Amino acid sequence: MMKRRTLLTSMAALGAVGALPARLLAQGATIKIGDINSYTALPAFTEPYKKGWTLAMEDINAKGGVLGKQLEVISRDDTGDPSTAIRIAEELVSKDGVAMLFGTYLSNIGLAVSDFAKQKEVFFLASEPLTDAIIWSSGNKYTYRLRPATYTQSSMLAEQAAKLDVTKWATVAPNYAYGKDAVAAFKTALKKLKPEVEFVEEQWPPVFKIDAGATVRALEAAKPEAIYNVTFGADLAKFVREGSLRGLFDDRSVVSLLTGEPEYLDPLGDECPDGWIVTGYPGTDIKTPEHEAFAKAYIDRWGEDPKTGSVVGYNSLLAAATAMEKAGSTDTDAMLAAMDELHVKAPTGEFYFRAADHQSTMGAWVGKTALVDGKPKMIDWSYEDGADFLPSEEEAAKLRPAS
Amino acid sequence: MGFYLAQLLTGLANASSLFLIACGLSIIFGVTRIVNFAHGSFYMLGAYLSYTLVTHLSALGALGFWGGVLVSALLVGVIGLLVEVLILRRIYRAPELFQLVATFGILLIIEDAALAIWGAQDLLGPRAPGLSKAVRILGEPIPQYDLALIVIGPVVLGLIWLIFHRTRWGVLVRAATQDREMVGALGVNQALLFSSAFFLGSVMAGLGGALQIPREAVNLNMDLSVIGDAFVVVVIGGMGSVTGAFIAAVLISVLNAFAVLVFPQISLVLPFIVMALVLVVRPYGLLGKPGSEKGAPADPEAPLRPLNPAGRLAMGAVVVILALVPLVSADFTMILLVDVLIAVLFAASLHFIMGTGGMISFGHAAYFGVGAYAAALVVKWLGLSMVPAMIVAPVASGLAALVFGWFCVRLSGVYLGMLTLAAAQIVWGVTFQWQDVTGGDDGIIGVWPAKWASSETAYFYLALVLCAGGVWLLRRAAHAPFGYMLRGIRDSEIRAEAIGVDTRFHQWMAFTFAGTLAGLAGVVSAFAKGSVFPDVLNISSSIDALIMVLLGGIHTLLGPLLGASVFVLIESWVTRLEYWRFIFGLIILGVVLIAPDGLAGALSRLLAFLKARIRPGTDTKKEALHGQRS
Incomplete structure (x- = not known):
């Protein structure tokens, strides 16, 4: 009888221990952080990202870690599928006992993990997803985003576009949320700056399945004076090739989102178009002392130039570590409190996380594309601070759900 | 006028690309009845191989380009042949469609292999020498390479037609497409026929990919982005009909070229809408014949039987164990x-x-x-x-x-x-x-x-x-x-x-x-x-x-x-x-080869074998058939 009761008690005790949040128990000599990203689905963008945060982790740990402990990142592949990402997030939180989550590239996975973070009350730093829903219409207490918003980058380009002496615009963007957001933001911003502009044509090719010839022809038929392009990756290469073959870009201004990022610009090789106004990342051409140190360390470690993903990866982990230092613990509420107005001294310049909408003010570089010594480059660039292009904090707060 | 002609030519150039990949798929299905998911991977391999070859042979000019394209198509054919001989040949007797599991495993393996060999970054290959510019037709610029593709598509169709109608091998392939059993009964060496059809199909996929080099950056999404459309073309045309595939490719590509002028968003689902409409009106596609839809003949399966008491107990036990898991x-x-x-x-x-x-x-x-x-x-x-x-x-x-x-x-x-x-x-x-x-x-x-x-x-x-x-x-x-x-x-x-x-x-x-x-x-x-x-x-x-x-x-x-x-x-x-797709692919291939009757089949064979060992004298064969089929 006694025996049976002991057994039952110990089983109950076991159950109680199991019910305790694992992340309270598992923090030992290291601080574990969970990373989720589309490593197999989009290796071209996520490999540099992984190299970036790995470098940051090694830097931080070499300097003694965070709160006297070493950082340990448990990195998992979400296979490009949101429901897999949720399962991995669950495992990272409840089994591996990570203090927080960061990462994700695809917008839908970013949103799924962000909602998971809200439900399970875990701190999530969304590194790369571009959708603005993650900070505004679907924003929540537990999610912060690092990378400049689609809205921000489109507004930067609209500012440049307004300076051009043209009024008839056509747009081409991949047919999904990111493309739609980018076109809408650009249109609004440009109309505000220059009310006389008109948009004469819109093309919406399916993402990564552009029928470039037909799309280029349709744009040409509308005879616009300038084109706003949002396609990227393999679509961009096809679009550029067909467009230059068919003379679409002759005597036309082109404004193009993200095209200056090495991930998208480098593959164009000597077919890189001349004089497109783009947002991007000029890499080793940035000569600030902080960035030169970062670039050198990156090249020494990986034997290749840093890309946009590298910067995002590096800054993500740096921001997480800074938040933990400021919070003085890895308690979720303390970290969340620390995130508001958290200033991060990154290799790419200082930025902070806005309290009102949890968006970082990390900026982007705006410049022109050109072939320099046979290599595609960004020239005449300048760094634009994200804070100057985001809606004010009061306006942004209104975009978020009430709770 | 010039504008619409140019749009038509753009559509036709795409049609040629689409036809090349679809016709290989159609030939393979027609003869072997394999739904080949790896076909898009062969296409991607063709593009990567020809990227490597053409860039290395660029000093040779046009010869280097076209030589590189042909060699990479042949290399892909050899890879396809290896796949057929080493893997698929062993599972032709498996239940209908089972072979597609194997091709799915191959798809996973090729994806990671391409990533390991060529890296993650998109690769923009050179343009075709001598065809790198646009010519003006009725005042509209048309890329020369598009014109070349418009010629290549029908030429390939013509060659395949000649092979199918003027050679003994071609006659056998057509016969096998119509009635495989009969061809076997007449003493034709089926293994050789299947292997050669698979080789030809893979060559076509490789050629399709290789010819894309001057048009797009070679990337790791090429396999999946093309395979859906390729199947659609094959089905609209009629499974196993090469001419049908050509008509379908033209239909879809030209429709899309004009549809983006009016309703750009339609590109997303246009091929599938066309396929649905065609199938509702013509249940065997445009040129398919009744019977062309059937998979490989397989052994009839044993009738289902209700679980025996032991089986019921086992199922119940699984549910009870699951219910106890949270404890x-x-x-x-x-x-x-x-x-x-x-x-x-x-x-x-x-x-x-x-x-x-x-x-x-x-x-x-x-x-x-x-x-x-x-x-x-x-x-x-x-x-x-x-x-x-x-x-x-x-x-x-x-x-x-x-x-x-x-x-x-x-x-x-x-x-x-x-x-x-x-x-x-x-x-x-x-x-x-x-x-x-x-x-x-x-x-x-x-x-x-x-x-x-x-x-x-x-x-x-x-x-x-x-x-x-x-x-x-x-x-x-x-x-x-x-x-x-x-x-x-x-x-x-x-x-x-x-x-x-x-x-x-x-x-x-x-x-x-x-x-x-x-x-x-x-x-x-x-x-x-x-x-x-x-x-x-x-x-x-x-x-x-x-x-x-x-x-x-x-x-x-x-x-x-x-x-x-x-x-x-x-x-x-x-x-x-790391490289989990490669490992997952290998696991799938392993299972496929060990258990061509599926995991449940393998399990029942195992149980029957154990039973026979414990209770000698039971008829293992009968047990294997009826053991767990419930």
């Missing part, structure tokens, strides 16, 4: 098991269509997704709570299956499968595009369970009850007179009709019933994940279910349960590793 295990085990349960119900519902009903479905995710979305939509727009949503969802997916099923059951074989795929793609396209209601690809978030079910343990029990209940219902239906009727129709439609069975009605109802239960799996998944995205509706979701059913063994009711559990558990483990 001893951590939260994550339950989360993983919920995923397993969802996959089991989803696969079992697909198996009801495919195994019991004998109808192929490549688009079962539609009903899973409609269930998930119906729940998410009533939660979001009507503010309903979990329990009503769980009732609404299966009803909605049942209705969707009722509507689509009415069209689908009018077809048979692979055509039926492709119509289900078209239906799924159209639902996906609408969901993706209708941002105001469905959230587009930003999906619907915040679909979490009610408070009482929100703990991992509570939701696990809920999922267990619903999924085990769903599986029980499916088994019950399979053993009911309705199930007997379905199996009768599957095994001999003519005889079933002769004894007065309304075959279409039964198949239609089976389709609806399975769709309803897939919707139940969908709603359990929606609340487990807290969000729904269009990904639940897309092709890869349908394919996963298909692989689970086939891997588990299509001839038994146990198959999908085993297949789904093993698939989810292996995937959950293997994705932790």
Whole structure:
């Protein structure tokens, strides 16, 4: 009888221990952080990202870690599928006992993990997803985003576009949320700056399945004076090739989102178009002392130039570590409190996380594309601070759900 | 005038590209009856190989370019030949469609191999020497290379026609496409015929890829982005008909070239809409012949039998053990098991269509997704709570299956499968595009369970009850007179009709019933994940279910349960590793070669073998046939 009761008690005790949040128990000599990203689905963008945060982790740990402990990142592949990402997030939180989550590239996975973070009350730093829903219409207490918003980058380009002496615009963007957001933001911003502009044509090719010839022809038929392009990756290469073959870009201004990022610009090789106004990342051409140190360390470690993903990866982990230092613990509420107005001294310049909408003010570089010594480059660039292009904090707060 | 001519030429150039890849697929299916998922991978390999060759041979000018293209096409042919000889040849006798599991494994392996060899970055190859500019036709610039492609397509079609009509080999291929058994009976060496057809098909895929170099950057998404369209072209043209594939490629490409002028968003689903329309009017595609839809002849399967007492005890024990899991295990085990349960119900519902009903479905995710979305939509727009949503969802997916099923059951074989795929793609396209209601690809978030079910343990029990209940219902239906009727129709439609069975009605109802239960799996998944995205509706979701059913063994009711559990558990483990797709592919190939009758078949052989060892004298062969087929 006694025996049976002991057994039952110990089983109950076991159950109680199991019910305790694992992340309270598992923090030992290291601080574990969970990373989720589309490593197999989009290796071209996520490999540099992984190299970036790995470098940051090694830097931080070499300097003694965070709160006297070493950082340990448990990195998992979400296979490009949101429901897999949720399962991995669950495992990272409840089994591996990570203090927080960061990462994700695809917008839908970013949103799924962000909602998971809200439900399970875990701190999530969304590194790369571009959708603005993650900070505004679907924003929540537990999610912060690092990378400049689609809205921000489109507004930067609209500012440049307004300076051009043209009024008839056509747009081409991949047919999904990111493309739609980018076109809408650009249109609004440009109309505000220059009310006389008109948009004469819109093309919406399916993402990564552009029928470039037909799309280029349709744009040409509308005879616009300038084109706003949002396609990227393999679509961009096809679009550029067909467009230059068919003379679409002759005597036309082109404004193009993200095209200056090495991930998208480098593959164009000597077919890189001349004089497109783009947002991007000029890499080793940035000569600030902080960035030169970062670039050198990156090249020494990986034997290749840093890309946009590298910067995002590096800054993500740096921001997480800074938040933990400021919070003085890895308690979720303390970290969340620390995130508001958290200033991060990154290799790419200082930025902070806005309290009102949890968006970082990390900026982007705006410049022109050109072939320099046979290599595609960004020239005449300048760094634009994200804070100057985001809606004010009061306006942004209104975009978020009430709770 | 010039403008429309230019648009037409653009469409024709695309048509040539599409035709090259589709004709290889059509030849392979026509002769070997293999639904080759790896065809897109061969296309991608062709592009990568020719990128490497052409850049290295660029000093040779035009000779280097065209030489490089041809050599890479031949190399891909050799790779295809190896795949056929080493793997596929061993499993021709397996149940219908089983070979596609092997080609799926090959697809995974090639994806990671290409990543390891050529790296992640897109590669922009050189343009074709001498064809790198545009010429003006009626004042419109047309790329010279497009004109070259417009010539290459029909030339290849002509060559294939000559081979098929003027050589003995070609005559045999055509004969095999029409009646494989007969060709075998006449003493033709089938192995050689199959290998050579597979070689030719792979060469065409490689050629298609290699010729894309001057048009697009070679990238790791090429395989999946082309395979769907290639299947669509093959089906519109009629399976096994090369001329049909050409007409279909022209139809789709030219339509798309003009459609983007009027309604740019249509590109997303245009090929699938065209396919659906063609199949509704012409059930065998444009030039396909009746009979062209059938898979390889296979051994008739043993009749289903109700579980014997030992089997019932074992099933009961599994459920009891599952119910005890929360007492001893951590939260994550339950989360993983919920995923397993969802996959089991989803696969079992697909198996009801495919195994019991004998109808192929490549688009079962539609009903899973409609269930998930119906729940998410009533939660979001009507503010309903979990329990009503769980009732609404299966009803909605049942209705969707009722509507689509009415069209689908009018077809048979692979055509039926492709119509289900078209239906799924159209639902996906609408969901993706209708941002105001469905959230587009930003999906619907915040679909979490009610408070009482929100703990991992509570939701696990809920999922267990619903999924085990769903599986029980499916088994019950399979053993009911309705199930007997379905199996009768599957095994001999003519005889079933002769004894007065309304075959279409039964198949239609089976389709609806399975769709309803897939919707139940969908709603359990929606609340487990807290969000729904269009990904639940897309092709890869349908394919996963298909692989689970086939891997588990299509001839038994146990198959999908085993297949789904093993698939989810292996995937959950293997994705932790570097190059996991390569490893996963190898595992799949291993299973395919060891267990051509699926996991359930292998298990029953194992049990029969053990029984014979323990109780010598039992007839192992008989046991193997009847042991676990229930």
